[in-house]
Amino acid sequence: MTPSAFHLVWLVPALPLAGAAVNLFAGKKLGKLAGWLASALLAAALAISVAILSGMLGLAAGDRLFVQHLFDWISAGSFQVGADLRIDPLSVTMILVVTGVGTLIHVYAIGYMEHDPRFGRFFAYLNLFAFFMLMLVLAQNYLLLYLGWEGVGLCSYLLIGFWFERKSAADAAKKAFITTRIGDTAMMVGLALIVVKFGTLDFSRVLVSRGGSPGYYPQIGPVVSHGAVTAIALLLFAGAVGKSAQVPLHVWLPDAMEGPTPVSALIHAATMVTAGVYLVVRSHVLFEASGTALTVVLVIGLITAIYAATAALAQDDIKRVLAYSTTSQLGYMFVAAGMRAYAAAMFMLVAHAFYKALLFLSAGSVIHGAHEEQDMKQMGGLRSPMPLTATVMTIGAVSLAGIFPLAGFFAKDTILEIASTSGRTSVYLLGTFGALLSAVYIGRLVFLTFFGEARSEKAERANESPAVMTAPLVVLAIGAVAGGVLATGIEGRLPGFLEPVVGVFREGGAGLAKGALIAIALGVSVLGLAVTWFLYGSGKVDWLALRVRLSPLHRFLERAWYVDDAYGAWLGTPGKAAAAFAAYVLDARVIDGFVNGVGIATNALAAAGRRIQTGFVRNYALAFLVGAVGILLYVGLKI
Amino acid sequence: MRTPIAYFLVTSGLLFAIGTVGVLIRKNALLIFMSIELQLNAVNLSLIAFSRMHGSLNGQVLAFFSMVVAAAEVVVGLAIIVSVYRRTGSVSVDDVRELRG
Numbered sequence: 209m210t211p212s213a214f215h216l217v218w219l220v221p222a223l224p225l226a227g228a229a230v231n232l233f234a235g236k237k238l239g240k241l242a243g244w245l246a247s248a249l250l251a252a253a254l255a256i257s258v259a260i261l262s263g264m265l266g267l268a269a270g271d272r273l274f275v276q277h278l279f280d281w282i283s284a285g286s287f288q289v290g291a292d293l294r295i296d297p298l299s300v301t302m303i304l305v306v307t308g309v310g311t312l313i314h315v316y317a318i319g320y321m322e323h324d325p326r327f328g329r330f331f332a333y334l335n336l337f338a339f340f341m342l343m344l345v346l347a348q349n350y351l352l353l354y355l356g357w358e359g360v361g362l363c364s365y366l367l368i369g370f371w372f373e374r375k376s377a378a379d380a381a382k383k384a385f386i387t388t389r390i391g392d393t394a395m396m397v398g399l400a401l402i403v404v405k406f407g408t409l410d411f412s413r414v415l416v417s418r419g420g421s422p423g424y425y426p427q428i429g430p431v432v433s434h435g436a437v438t439a440i441a442l443l444l445f446a447g448a449v450g451k452s453a454q455v456p457l458h459v460w461l462p463d464a465m466e467g468p469t470p471v472s473a474l475i476h477a478a479t480m481v482t483a484g485v486y487l488v489v490r491s492h493v494l495f496e497a498s499g500t501a502l503t504v505v506l507v508i509g510l511i512t513a514i515y516a517a518t519a520a521l522a523q524d525d526i527k528r529v530l531a532y533s534t535t536s537q538l539g540y541m542f543v544a545a546g547m548r549a550y551a552a553a554m555f556m557l558v559a560h561a562f563y564k565a566l567l568f569l570s571a572g573s574v575i576h577g578a579h580e581e582q583d584m585k586q587m588g589g590l591r592s593p594m595p596l597t598a599t600v601m602t603i604g605a606v607s608l609a610g611i612f613p614l615a616g617f618f619a620k621d622t623i624l625e626i627a628s629t630s631g632r633t634s635v636y637l638l639g640t641f642g643a644l645l646s647a648v649y650i651g652r653l654v655f656l657t658f659f660g661e662a663r664s665e666k667a668e669r670a671n672e673s674p675a676v677m678t679a680p681l682v683v684l685a686i687g688a689v690a691g692g693v694l695a696t697g698i699e700g701r702l703p704g705f706l707e708p709v710v711g712v713f714r715e716g717g718a719g720l721a722k723g724a725l726i727a728i729a730l731g732v733s734v735l736g737l738a739v740t741w742f743l744y745g746s747g748k749v750d751w752l753a754l755r756v757r758l759s760p761l762h763r764f765l766e767r768a769w770y771v772d773d774a775y776g777a778w779l780g781t782p783g784k785a786a787a788a789f790a791a792y793v794l795d796a797r798v799i800d801g802f803v804n805g806v807g808i809a810t811n812a813l814a815a816a817g818r819r820i821q822t823g824f825v826r827n828y829a830l831a832f833l834v835g836a837v838g839i840l841l842y843v844g845l846k847i
Numbered sequence: 848m849r850t851p852i853a854y855f856l857v858t859s860g861l862l863f864a865i866g867t868v869g870v871l872i873r874k875n876a877l878l879i880f881m882s883i884e885l886q887l888n889a890v891n892l893s894l895i896a897f898s899r900m901h902g903s904l905n906g907q908v909l910a911f912f913s914m915v916v917a918a919a920e921v922v923v924g925l926a927i928i929v930s931v932y933r934r935t936g937s938v939s940v941d942d943v944r945e946l947r948g
Contacts, residue, residue, distance in 0.1 A: 823944025825879070829870050 211263025214274045216256050217293050220303055221342040223249040223256075228336035235328015243318035246331035250314055250338055254307035261300050269708050270423045272297055275348050275412075282351070289409055292348035296424060298709045301554060301702070302345035302486055305561045309478045310338050312680035316569050317470035319676035320576060324468075330370060334474065337363035341479050345486060350399050350409040353487070357395070357451065360480045361388050367475060368467040380463040387460040391450020398443025405432045405440070415493040421708035425493060434498065441494045441501030445508075448484030452538045454512045459772050461535055462519075465527040469572030472527060477534050477564040482557045485541040489550045492710060496548065506546025510638055513539030515769065517645035521652070522765035525582050526571045529653050532768070533608065534564055536646065543639060544623045547630060550710035551703035552622045555695045558702065559615035562687035563607040567650075569684065570601035573677055574657060578670040584656040585752075586664035593670040596678050598658045600685040605654045607688040609647040610733040612726070615691025620646075621729045622695065628719030636719065640732055647736025655744035855896035862889035876928045876938045880921075887917050 227249035235242045264272050274295040282289040314334060321330050337360060344356025362385075369381030399409065406414050407430065416429030448454070453461035464476050475481070488495060488505060495501045513536050520532035537560050544553035575582055577594050591598040607616035620643055627636040662668045672678070694702040703713075720728070743749050755762050767773060820827075862885055869882030891910040898906025932938050 818948030821946060821948030823947030825940040825943075826871055833867060833871070 210274055211260075211266060213256065213259035213263040214295055215276065217260060217274075217276050217295055217346065218278055220253045220256050220260075220307070221293075221339050221346065223253045224335040224338035224342065228332045228339060231328050231332035231335060235332055238328055240318070240322070240327070242328040242331045243314070243321070246335045247311060247314035247318065249335065250307055250311045253338070253342070254304075254311050257300065257303045257307050260295060261304060264295070264297070264300060270421055272708060273424055286407065287403070289349055289351045291352060292410075293346040294348035294411065295346070296709055297705045297707075298486075298490060298554070299345050301558065301706065303342055305482075305558055306338065306341050306345065306479050309561050309565050309684070310334075310341075310474060312683055313470050313474040313478070313565060313569065316473075316572070316677050316680040317468070319674045320470055320572055321468060326370070330367075330468070333363055333366050333370070334470070337367065337475060337480070341483070344483055348411055350402060350411075350414070353490075354396070354399060357447070357483065358392065360475070360483065361385065361392065361451070364388075364464070364475050364480055367471040368464045370468055370471065371466070374466070377466040380460075380466040384460040384464045387457050388450040391447045391457055394443045394450075395447025398440050398447065401436065401440050401443065405436050406430050411490075415491065417493065421711075424708055437494055438498040438500050441491065441498040442504060444487060444491055444494070445501060445505055448487045448542075449508060450484075451487075452481050452484030452542070453535045454484070454508050454539060454542065455515055456771075458512060458516065458535050459768075459775060462523075462528050462531040462768070465525065465531050469527065469568060469575060472531070473565045473568035473572070476531065477568050478561040481534060481538060482541070482561065485538065485545060485553055485557050488542065488545045489553055489710060492545070492548070492550055495545075502546050502548065504546075505542050506635070509539045509542025509544075509546055510635060511539070512536065513543060513642045514638055514645070515539075517642050517649065518765055519768035520649040521645065522762050523649075524584050524766075526574065526584050526587075526653060526657060527568070527582060529584075529649055530564070530567055530571060533567075533646065533649060534560075536642065537564065537608075540620065540623055540639070540642070543635065544626065547623075547626055547632065547635070548715070549623065549626045549713045551695070551706045551713065552619075552626055554706055554710075555700070555702050556619040556623060558694060559607075559619040559688075559691040562684055562691055563604045563614075563616050566600060566604035566681060566684035566688050567608065569677070569681055570597050570604060573597040573673040573681065574601070574670075576673050576677070579666045581664065581666045584653065587657045587662075587667050588660045588664075589658070589662040590667060590670055591658040594672040596672060597681065600678075600681045602654055602658070603685045604688050605650045606737075607691075608650050609737055610643055610729060611737075612730055613692055614689050615687070615694075617729070617733075618692045618696050621726060624729060625722065625725050626713065626715075628725055629717065630715040631718035633719070640728065643729065644732045644736045647733045648740050651737040651740030652744055655740055659745050660747065852896055852900050856893055859889045859893040859896070862886075862892065874939045874941050876931065876940050879940065880924055880928065884917065884921070887913060 224246075227246045231238070231242050231246060238245065272295075276293045276295070278291040278293065280288065281291045314331070317330065317334065321327055324330060340356045340359025340363060342356070344353055344360060347353035347356060365381050365385040368384050369378050372378045372381070402409060402414055408414065412426060413429060415425050417425030417427050450457045461476060461481070465472055467476075495505065516532045516536035516539060520529050520536060523529045523532060537556070541553045541556045541560070544550070544556060574587070574590060574594065574597060577597065578587060578590065581587065603614070607614035610617045610620045624636055624639050624643065627633075627639055662670075694700060719725075743751055743754075764770065820831075866882045866885035866887075866889060869885065870879050873879050873882065891913055894906040894910045894913075896906075898904065898910075928938055931943060935942050
């Protein structure tokens with residue numbers, strides 16, 4: 209018996225879509241109401257999601273799958289694509305995160321954006337984003353998923369460039385769109401390959417069981433060669449790399465911080481960037497069938513986790529620290545997925561959605577309170593003017609740093625534990641090193657922002673943000689603290705809930721004992737925080753002088769290993785040169801030359817031809833005569 | 848003794864040539880018009896001559912037909928010339944050269 213709430217699933221994406229439509233056309237007239245309307249609609253979607261969850265919990269684990277067929281989307285011969293929504297534990301987890309965190313961020317944005325002249329449009333975009341994100345996670349086939357995938361990319365573009373009067377914002381929006389497009393194009397090729405090999409895009413026929421529950425994955429599917437599966441998995445992963453800002457397509461995410469802070473929290477921390485992780489987990493059957501693809505996921509994730517953490521160490525812009533941190537944490541999720549620990553990846557995703565959204569929104573509160581100051585060098589001592597923000601942001605930071613018993617601790621510890629017990633020692637060591645770096649960069653952020661003396665006039669005049677902004681922060685802080693109830697390791701509520709979809713993680717037995725692992729993880733986090741306290745909090749070290757002494761290293765990290773500059777020099781400059789060649793030589797000379805040449809030749813021909821047209825009737829008559837005589841001669845001579 | 852066909856044809860050719868030259872060298876629209884009539888009648892003459900030679904009435908019928916057409920053409924042509932005169936105050940075809948390229 210299907211719970212009745214399941215039949216309402218179409219409302220989950222439909223409500224934000226309706227909100228987007230209303231706010232797009234009538235946002236100006238609604239004024240402040242626009243924000244409340246958008247928040248209320250998403251909250252309603254959240255309520256339905258919760259109802260779906262409770263309905264699902266009443267079912268046996270093997271029955272927790274429901275597909276709602278809305279309408280036939282594409283029907284071409286044997287190729288069918290339906291607008292089908294899929295409810296299973298994985299998609300329910302995702303819609304709860306999207307609607308839950310999304311609603312809080314919507315409410316926060318009412319306060320954050322209150323003086324913006326395009327208030328209504330902002331909420332229209334936010335709601336539109338929520339719609340596409342929900343379509344992405346609810347899709348039952350890859351094409352519908354791709355629709356959501358591209359839609360969130362579009363909304364990301366619109367929202368990063370929301371303050372498009374600033375050239376940097378417009379540029380960042382373009383950069384984000386174009387960079388992710390590289391991955392998206394690969395993903396589209398992957399979809400085409402799926403159609404060729406499987407003849408369908410439907411999950412129920414593409415994802416054929418090699419693990420997980422038979423109810424979710426059919427046992428028999430088309431025979432597809434190993435090479436083809438690897439190619440498909442890698443192409444899908446390329447899309448995930450772009451969307452989730454993994455190396456080498458990570459460069460857009462730090463720049464995306466040009467967008468309003470609620471956007472950074474919603475799209476570039478909690479939801480859209482995690483779509484890549486969702487895609488890998490959803491398609492894990494393909495990745496496992498390939499094997500190679502899983503290794504690629506693991507390696508890319510690990511590189512990103514370490515690399516982005518080092519870059520986060522040297523950023524001065526409070527939001528850029530968090531952006532690199534997000535990239536790094538997403539790397540951890542891919543590491544988990546690459547080790548087949550999909551439940552751990554999803555747990556990290558959920559926990560990260562809470563504490564990173566919290567950190568971003570707190571950063572927004574800091575920026576709002578400190579009169580649009582984003583540079584941490586100009587902050588300091590904000591603890592006393594904004595105590596609530598300082599408290600919740602510290603909670604988020606401690607959660608991210610991985611201090612027991614906050615959500616971040618369990619999330620990160622689970623992944624490291626799996627790396628150790630499954631015998632992947634190098635992954636474990638590098639992951640632990642990354643965890644140390646995480647504690648250092650987030651500790652640095654907290655100490656520079658909230659402790660010490662105010663280092664600028666703006667920081668001195670700072671004041672606390674309104675309740676509409678701080679209330680969501682408190683709720684998120686509770687999530688960042690108590691997220692551990694979902695899982696405290698490989699076992700737990702969330703892994704148990706997801707088990708029918710992703711199976712159980714079984715590798716183990718190697719590596720260190722659980723107690724030792726926890727001690728090491730905690731020790732590393734505390735060490736990291738202690739180091740930053742000594743450097744930035746104790747007042748004994750002149751960190752600005754230290755920075756000058758280490759300036760080559762500092763610049764290297766601040767410029768994120770010069771990757772952006774390298775892309776600019778090796779790809780940007782030749783690309784611009786090629787474009788200039790195409791525009792000024794190929795187009796202006798060759799193409800235009802040909803087109804204009806045809807015109808000039810026609811003109812010249814006409815100039816010659818018009819001489820014949822004298823306007824004297826006699827000339828015409830003579831021409832008749834000559835013509836007639838000519839024809840007669842011709843005919844006569846032929847006969 | 849019948850008059851040989853060649854006589855008629857030579858006369859017809861001469862008339863046609865005179866008409867052609869008239870069309871080509873005269874400026875006055877009326878004279879050009881008359882020259883065209885001359886050409887038409889030159890052709891009529893040869894038509895009738897051939898008709899008689901072959902003992903068939905076809906040529907004569909055709910000649911009548913062309914006369915009728917010529918009469919109709921005169922009506923139209925003269926009307927045009929009159930209206931051109933009203934417009935330009937002249938019947939010289941060189942004054943009407945709006946179609947010059």
